[in-house]
Amino acid sequence: MSLVSGRAVRTAAVLLPAAVAAAHVGPAATWLPGVRLPLFPGLAGTGPGRHIALTFDDGPDPASTPRFLEALDELGARATFFVLGEQAVRHPALVRETVRRGHELGVHGWTHDRPWRPAFARDAEEVARTVRAVHDxxxxxxxxxxxxxxxxxxxRWLAARRAGLRTVLWSAWGRDWTADATAASVRARVAADLRGGGTVLLHDSDRHAAPGCWQATLAALPTVVRDCREAGWTVGPLRDHGVVPVPVHGGAVVPAELVGE
Structure with a gap:
């Protein structure tokens, strides 16, 4: 092997893993509202301007989720709960009760781990496994x-697509997972970013957050819903949000995550 070809091989050995890693984590930039909201409205959950999608992550949790179900009943509101597969199979009665009360379930993964290393096969299996659990x-x-x-x-995006799921993040959140969250701070944080057609992210569990923080979310929930209604918006689950894939360029379909109405 020549000196030049040897250097080329060593350079490729360094650059290839870096390129793979960059391709893997590149979509994570959509976590930033300055990227997601203007460039990927569908991914941000942007829908019709008169509706707000209310969503909760990290359940089901028998210590807290029933409290949210009761509060939502009192408010006459329904929501989408993004559940973890491992929690769903541990608390099947709570999963069924959530649906019985008229709420919708989405997939939040099997476990709540950080996906820094590429793991295509594992992500595909865990997303599909959660889909099967919810359906069963x-x-x-x-x-x-x-x-x-x-x-x-x-x-993870490919795993969701393979499972027939649409990926939706959010356009407003309450930062309700922190130890210093209060009902007032959750309400104010949601209001700061919320516009008609937005998707709100809250949490019905503290299993992956500061202990007891769900209580601030629960206390803020009536005012968040009231604020939306006073602004003239209806509140409900993503299934009522009216965001669909958009056909373009002779019948090709833009991924629904990347567009908004």
Whole structure:
């Protein structure tokens, strides 16, 4: 092997893993609102301007999720709960009760891990496994996917697409997973970013957050819903949000995650 070819091989050995890693984590830039909201409105959950999609992550949790179900009943509101597969199979009755009360289930992954290393086969299996669990427990096949921490990678996006799920992040959140979250701070944080057609991210569990932080979310929930209604917006699950794939260029379809109405 010549000196030049040897250097080329060593350079490729360094650059190839870096390129693979960059391709894997590149979509994670959509976590940033400055990237997601203007460039990928569909991924941000942008829908019709008169509707707000209300979503919760990290359940089901028997310590807290029933409290949210009761509160939503009192408010006459329905929501989409992005569930973790491992939690769903541990608490099947709670999963069924959530659907019985008229709420929708989405997929949040099997576990709540950070996806820094490419793992195409594992991500595909875990997303599909959660889809099967939700379907087996409720008889309903989920339509939506939101990755843990909102960190979207190429392998997780492909896993969702392979499972027939649309990936939806959010356009407003309450930062309700922190130890210093209060009802007032959750309400204010949602209001700061919320516009008609937005998707709100909240959490119905503290299993992957500061202990007890769900109580701030629960206390803020009536005011968040009231604020939306006073602004003239209806509140409901993603299934009522009206975001669909858009055909373009002679029948080709833009991935639904990347467009908005």
């Amino acid at each position: 427990l409720t008889g309903h096949r989920p339509r939506w996917y939101r990755p843990p921490y909102g960190i979207l990678t190429t392998s």
